Amino acid sequence: MTRFFVICSLFLGAFSGVNAASLQVNVQTKDGAAAENAVVSITPITLGLVLPEVENAATMTQKDTLFRPFVLPISVGTTVTFPNLDEFRHQVYSFSKPKRFELRLYGQDTTNTITFDKPGIVALGCNIHDNMLAFIYVSEAPLVGKTDVNGTLLLEGLPAGEYGLSVWHPDEKKGKAVPVTVTLDDAVQASALMTVDLRSVRREQQPPADEGY
Structure with missing residues (x-):
């Protein structure tokens, strides 16, 4: 069995076949800088390809008053677990059209899961900690991954x-x-090689200003 790896993504699958190849995708900004956290969706054009099986589970962790990872690419139908690894409670929510939800205040002793059954971009926040921000990209493509710090x-x-x-x-x-x-x-x-046109000011999570959380 040949293994299929997606580097810097939370999904791993496998496919059975003799002929196998590898693909390196490099994503850069219009200025030529590496674009980290770019989500690449891969769809076969050739008919009849036997593709890797896609994991239908992923994790969006809350730790150090931050979401980890900042960008999570998944396929439609994936169930995401939201563990809280902090000593205090969080209340995760999204108002995004593909999946509106709210996970009421919960701590380390609670496990919450959400299944994302529609494609689109789901922005996450925490009602308790305004600094927390993350994105779940729900792709209809059979394969999806994201770039590392080198844009690869x-x-x-x-x-x-x-x-x-x-x-x-x-x-x-x-x-x-x-x-x-x-x-x-x-x-x-x-x-x-793919190019994205990015804003000059990036949307990023910042550590909380108040260490007393």
């Missing part, structure tokens, strides 16, 4: 064929980045 996403064990790639970033300006098409040959690594 590496996928291995893919069946050879043609794929369409689209990218999203929480700081992108209005309008979507241009999708690209890439062809993978047997046992050969292919690469793709």
